[in-house]
Amino acid sequence: MAILRLTQLTDLHLGDNPNYRLRGVSTMATLQAVLEHVDQIGRGNDLLLLTGDLASDCQPEAYRLLDQLLSEQNRRVMWLPGNHDDFSAMQKSLVHYPVISVYEHEHWGILTLDSSIPGKTEGLVSQQQLRLLEAGLQQLANKYVLVAMHHSPVSIDCPWLDEHRIGNHHRLHQVLCNHGNVKALVFGHVHQEYQADWDGIDVYATPSTCVQFKPGSEDFELSDQTPGYRYVDLYPDGQLDTAVQFIEKRFL
Secondary structure, rough: OOOOOEEEEEEOOOOOOOOOOOOOOHHHHHHHHHHHHHHOOOOOOOOOEEOOOOOOOOOHHHHHHHHHHHHHOOEEEEEEOOOOHHOOOOOOOOOOOOOOOEOOOOOOEEEOOOOOOOOOEOOOOOOOHHHHHHHHHHHEEEOOOEEEOOOOOOOOOHHHHHHHOEEEOOHHHHHHHHOOOOEEEEEEEOOOOEEEEEEEEEEEOOOOOOOOOOOOOOOOEOOOOOOEEEEEEOOOOEEEEEEEEOOOOOEE
């Protein structure tokens, strides 16, 4: 029985040209370095799970550049939007990767949620998204489930980022727990590694493929941590194995 192998990449912050820089860092260069590292550790055939902020400031050309890069490398990809993204532009420009909100494997299912609010930094799972979530959970009633979104449903002990926590996290938790087979939830947005037990559901934050935020900071502050990503192995018995990988090369 096959293991479902995933690699989560998040907060790519690509710009409208390959030379775009965020806080002095070339985000295309860091993404390419991360993908090279994924290949080097033998996970090049993983399903890539891209959890939002693929572009900086909703720049459509960023999605075309990303689509070209990933398709040329024959990557398998699922994606969802973040607060810096434009969902409509993503759908139009990621031509090789139509949006998938429910992915079914032999023993597992993956559900993606849009936690972004147009024009806002903080997160919320809208009523429409909650309805889609409930429908997806019904579709996956006989499988273990991994949920992916952009924003955090939990406090991560970083005050300025905790203000962005999903506003209706209590309702979201109720829906997930009602299903009974939701094993874990992965997210991005916070540009750092974090994990916790969210009242029975394991939650994991994943570092950005570009710059990282300093853990525990009261206000916005960058760390000197290198770009990173997370791998997730989902086993037929409902267990999972996950860890964060940081590349050695420094861009700051």
